[in-house]
Amino acid sequence: xxxxxxxxxxxxxxxxxxxxxxxxxxxxxxxxxxxxxxxxxxxxxxxxxxxxxxxxxxxxxxxxxxxxxxxxxxxxxxxxxxxxxxxxxxxxxxxxxxxxxxxxxxxxxxxxxxxxxxxxxxxxxxxxxxxxxxxxxxxxxxxxxxxxxxxxxxxxxxxxxxxxxxxxxxxxxxxxxxxxxxxxxxxxxxxxxxxxxxxxxxxxxxxxxxxxxxxxxxxxxxxxxxxxxxxxxxxxxxxxxxxxxxxxxxxxxxxxxxxxxxxxxxxxxxxxxxxxxxxxxxxxxxxxxxxxxxxxxxxxxxxxxxxxxxxxxxxxxxxxxxxxxxxxxxxxxxxxxxxxxxxxxxxxxxxxxxxxxxxxxxxxxxxxxxxxxxxxxxxxxxxxxxxxxxxxxxxxxxxxxxxxxxxxxxxxxxxxxxxxxxxxxxxxxxxxxxxxxxxxxxxxxxxxxxxxxxxxxxxxxxxxxxxxxxxxxxxxxxxxxxxxxxxxxxxxxxxxxxxxxxxxxxxxxxxxxxxxxxxxxxxxxxxxxxxxxxxxxxxxxxxxxxxxxxxxxxxxxxxxxxxxxxxxxxxxxxxxxxxxxxxxxxxxxxxxxxxxxxxxxxxxxxxxxxxxxxxxxxxxxxxxxxxxxxxxxxxxxxxxxxxxxxxxxxxxxxxxxxxxxxxxxxxxxxxxxxxxxxxxxxx
Numbered sequence: 001x002x003x004x005x006x007x008x009x010x011x012x013x014x015x016x017x018x019x020x021x022x023x024x025x026x027x028x029x030x031x032x033x034x035x036x037x038x039x040x041x042x043x044x045x046x047x048x049x050x051x052x053x054x055x056x057x058x059x060x061x062x063x064x065x066x067x068x069x070x071x072x073x074x075x076x077x078x079x080x081x082x083x084x085x086x087x088x089x090x091x092x093x094x095x096x097x098x099x100x101x102x103x104x105x106x107x108x109x110x111x112x113x114x115x116x117x118x119x120x121x122x123x124x125x126x127x128x129x130x131x132x133x134x135x136x137x138x139x140x141x142x143x144x145x146x147x148x149x150x151x152x153x154x155x156x157x158x159x160x161x162x163x164x165x166x167x168x169x170x171x172x173x174x175x176x177x178x179x180x181x182x183x184x185x186x187x188x189x190x191x192x193x194x195x196x197x198x199x200x201x202x203x204x205x206x207x208x209x210x211x212x213x214x215x216x217x218x219x220x221x222x223x224x225x226x227x228x229x230x231x232x233x234x235x236x237x238x239x240x241x242x243x244x245x246x247x248x249x250x251x252x253x254x255x256x257x258x259x260x261x262x263x264x265x266x267x268x269x270x271x272x273x274x275x276x277x278x279x280x281x282x283x284x285x286x287x288x289x290x291x292x293x294x295x296x297x298x299x300x301x302x303x304x305x306x307x308x309x310x311x312x313x314x315x316x317x318x319x320x321x322x323x324x325x326x327x328x329x330x331x332x333x334x335x336x337x338x339x340x341x342x343x344x345x346x347x348x349x350x351x352x353x354x355x356x357x358x359x360x361x362x363x364x365x366x367x368x369x370x371x372x373x374x375x376x377x378x379x380x381x382x383x384x385x386x387x388x389x390x391x392x393x394x395x396x397x398x399x400x401x402x403x404x405x406x407x408x409x410x411x412x413x414x415x416x417x418x419x420x421x422x423x424x425x426x427x428x429x430x431x432x433x434x435x436x437x438x439x440x441x442x443x444x445x446x447x448x449x450x451x452x453x454x455x456x457x458x459x460x461x462x463x464x465x466x467x468x469x470x471x472x473x474x475x476x477x478x479x480x481x482x483x484x485x486x487x488x489x490x491x492x493x494x495x496x497x498x499x500x501x502x503x504x505x506x507x508x509x510x511x512x513x514x515x516x517x518x519x520x521x522x523x524x525x526x527x528x529x530x531x532x533x534x535x536x537x538x539x540x541x542x543x544x545x546x547x548x549x550x551x552x553x554x555x556x557x558x559x560x561x562x563x564x565x566x567x568x569x570x571x572x573x574x575x576x577x578x579x580x581x582x583x584x585x586x587x588x589x590x591x592x593x594x595x596x597x598x599x600x601x602x603x604x605x606x607x608x609x610x611x612x613x614x615x616x617x618x619x620x621x622x623x624x625x626x627x628x629x630x631x632x633x634x635x636x637x638x639x640x641x642x643x644x645x646x647x648x649x650x651x652x653x654x655x656x657x658x659x660x661x662x663x664x665x666x667x668x669x670x671x672x673x674x675x676x677x678x679x680x681x682x683x
Contacts, residue, residue, distance in 0.1 A: 002165035003147045004034040018151035019163030044145035045135050048173060053080040067100040081122065082425050083131060084177045088118040103199035116186040123182060126599060129228045131173045137603045138170055159291030162225045181221040188214045202256045209249045216242040221294040228653050234287030235295040240280065247275045266322035274314040279458040282306040302401060310389035313341045329359040340386040341573075343421060349419045354381035372434040381425040387455065391470070392417045413457055414469035423452045430482075441486045449478040450511075458514060473514025476529055480506035496578040507568040522559055530565040532595055537671065541651055545632035551660035552634070553671050558646025567591035605673040608665070612672075616664040626661040628673070 005014045006026050014035060017026070026032045056077045063070040076091040092114035099107045103467035123129040132164050135145075143165045152175040154161045164172040191210070196206040220226075220260075222236035250272030257265045286301030288294075296303050319334035325331065337351045361367075367374060394415050400405040430445035452475050457468040483503045490497040508529040513520045522533035537553040538546040572589035604610035608617075616628045638653035 001034075001037050001142070001144075002163070003144060003151070004037050006032050007035050008032060010544050017155065018147065019154035019161065023161075024156070026152075033558060034183050039142055040144070041141045042144055043147070044139060044143065047145050047149075048084070048131065048135055049082045050080075050084060052082045054078070067177045069098045071096045083122040084174065085120050086118075086122055086177075088116065088121065090114070090116045105561075106196045108192070108194040108196075110190075110192040112188075112190040114186075114188045114190075116184070118184045119183050120183055122177070123180075127229050129172050129176070131177060134170045134176070135175050137600065137609060138607050139165070139173075139487075145173070148172045152179060155445045160224050162223070167225075167227075167228070175223070176226065179223040181219070186214070187216075188212070200474065205251065205252070205253045205473060207249075210247070212246040214244045216240070216241075217460040219294075219533045220241075224288060224291050232287045234300060235291060236285055236288065237296065237298070238282070239296075240282050242278075242280045244276065244278045246275075249273050262326040264322075264324040266324075267319070268322075269319040270317070272316045272318070274312075274316075276312045278308075278310050280308040282308075297534055302404075304401075306398070311341070312389045314386075315339045320574050327360070328363045329357065332356040337383070338386075340421070342387045342389050342391065343419065344392055346416055347387075350384040350386075350423075352382040352384050357377065360678050367541045370435050372436075372438055373432075375432040376429075377431070378427070378429040383424045383426075384421040385424075387419065391415065392419060412467045414460070414464075414466050416470040416472075419455060419470055420453050420472050422455055425450045425452070439488045439491075443484045445480075445482045447480050447482075449480075451476040451478070456514065456520075471514055474510065474520060475512035476508055478506060478508040480504065494580050496576075497624075500574045501572070502574075503569060503571045506566070508566075515647045528564045528566075532562050532565055532597070533559040534597075536560050536562070536564050540653070540655060544655070545630070546655075547630055547632040547634050547660070549634065549660070551630055551658055551662040552667070553630075555674070556646075558642070560646075563595035565596070567594035593631055603675050605668050608668070610668075610672070613668045620664050626663045628664050628667060629661050630658055630667065632658045633661075 002020070004016050006017045006021070007014050009031050013025070017034075021027045022033070054077070056075070058073065060071070060073045062072075064591070073094045074092070075539070077089075079088045079090075080089060082117050092112060094110070094112040097108070098111045099109070101107055122131060124637040129131060139145075148163070148165070151163045152172055154163045162172050162175040164170065164175065186561035190207070190210070191212075194206060194208045194298040196204060198204045218238075218240040220236070220238040222231065222238070224235040225233055226235070227233065250270055253270060255267045269614060282305065283296055284304045285296055285299035286304060287299065289298050289300055294678045303440070316336060316338045319336070320332060320334040323331040332355070334354045335351065336353075337349060340348045340350075342348075354372050356377070356379040356387065358375060360375050362371070362373040362375075365374075375666050392415055394411050396408040396410055399409040403409070426447060426449040428445055428447035430443065432441070432443045454474045454476070455470060458473065459468050459473050460466060467557045481504065487500070488496070488498050510520065510525060510527050510529055513525055515521075523529070523531060524579055536556050538556045540546060548554055570591050571587070572587065575586040575588075577584040601610070605613055608614075620627050633655035634657075636654045638651070638657050640651050640653055641649040643649055
């Protein structure tokens with residue numbers, strides 16, 4: 001074991017030790033040996049995780065004068081993470097004010113500042129940087145995690161070599177959690193100004209300006225011998241400095257007029273501008289000379305630097321017309337045109353209109369007495385979206401250094417200077433009603449959406465020197481339902497119970513493929529966009545697993561449809577219980593069917609940590625040879641013919657039952673591991 005004592009074969013003395021003996025006097029195997037210790041099971045995950053804690057504090061102050069109103073709020077929250085040494089502090093202050101500068105002139109000024117400080121937060125993803133990867137998937141229960149916590153370094157090599165049970169692939173999880181420090185300091189400032197001028201009783205104009213600035217400073221202090229794929233094991237110090245500034249400004253004029261006593265007309269017209277500036281600066285060492293000194297100057301090799309900057313602006317004009325007709329119907333027409341800086345001239349202008357109509361049926365049709373009202377509505381809209389900055393031009397990018405020689409690389413994807421914005425056209429219809437004096441209300445909506453001109457990376461022949469090119473193509477159609485009900489179940493003097501039920505269903509399908517191609521990836525026209533295809537083991541016509549002459553499964557050469565990633569529907573229930581001055585909220589939500597791909601499940605099989613992977617292990621060890629006979633069939637003759645899509649044309653194969661025993665470890669690392677592990681969402 002990694003924490004076995006060392007015995008001096010000459011003197012018989014035992015020396016406590018943790019970690020390997022590489023580079024120490026005890027590396028002399030002719031004189032020193034490790035002493036076996038008892039094989040004891042440990043609950044390392046339970047020991048590693050700690051109880052989290054969240055606190056939240058708020059304060060507010062308000063003032064109202066004759067010509068000015070102020071409202072100030074402050075907030076501070078603290079969160080202690082479940083992973084050791086992780087915590088986060090957040091706080092902010094908001095100031096809102098309104099000033100009556102004149103009888104018909106009003107100024108609103110708002111300013112907010114928010115701060116987040118996380119001295120250390122855990123890393124995630126697949127790899128040794130993730131504590132769950134180490135403890136749950138790969139660390140054996142025989143490893144004493146509490147000893148790992150007490151002894152994070154090999155004796156006498158503090159700062160230079162971690163004490164761990166495995167140096168090839170994993171970290172001591174306590175060493176990774178407490179010695180590696182990944183910190184973030186985030187500052188966000190929001191400011192808004194709004195000036196409203198009532199020129200006439202039915203005409204007003206307002207100007208608005210908003211500034212949002214976000215800065216993020218991230219530091220990563222990596223100790224020597226820390227293990228992560230692609231990173232140096234000589235330690236590291238990395239710094240990211242991000243700054244993003246958003247500026248929004250608009251002017252909006254509103255005119256209202258009673259065309260008749262029963263028809264109200266409202267006209268809105270305005271223009272706006274949006275500007276965003278983003279900068280990122282990155283710098284890191286190339287290994288550390290001295291441990292625990294986290295400075296760019298402490299680099300072994302040349303320091304690594306990178307910088308990124310992009311800007312984006314959108315100029316817009318827009319308008320709307322509203323008609324209120326006899327209190328029975330409400331009609332809204334809107335139009336907007338944007339000019340984006342991220343698209344080429346000639347393609348950077350896009351217009352999107354909308355129409356919305358609603359009517360209060362209960363105003364002109366007499367309803368049953370138990371119905372409070374009935375409202376019906378519908379709308380149609382077009383929306384367009386542009387690209388991220390600099391996607392229509394190819395530029396060289398600085399790449400790795402080879403010694404003192406720098407290198408640059410060219411994008412592997414061909415750009416399309418004349419790419420068009422993506423376009424979405426949608427319509428929806430619905431109704432809203434209430435019963436029994438609003439004790440029960442009900443909303444129903446159906447929507448239909450068509451996504452066109454999708455910007456996709458189309459695969460091309462590698463012989464061209466590129467892997468893909470950007471094109472406008474593919475069309476997707478989405479149909480969905482949303483239903484909500486609100487119920488006042490109980491209402492009396494001291495106690496009240498209200499609850500809401502919601503149900504939604506949405507299906508997005510591929511309805512057109514670029515260039516009339518038969519397939520887009522694994523999808524064909526009519527497939528759900530979230531369809532999941534994967535390789536499976538071959539099976540006979542009646543569903544039996546096909547095994548080879550060695551008793552091992554045979555992988556199918558064609559991908560098969562395994563289900564869809566989105567659920568068939570989602571549902572939820574929100575409950576509010578009030579007893580005198582106390583309120584309790586209880587929310588429930590769920591999803592029905594759909595599939596989720598589980599990397600965890602397959603890795604547990606590979607590493608021997610899956611609960612079902614122990615079934616035949618001890619029995620095989622006891623007899624010294626394979627005893628597990630897989631349930632399946634072996635092909636004895638005949639032929640399977642398929643078309644280019646894998647559809648069966650004819651199958652004349654004959655079979656016999658399998659009688660060959662296989663090594664249990666080999667089976668676990670093939671059949672359940674290499675087959676896709678799917679978690680089915682069910683009731």
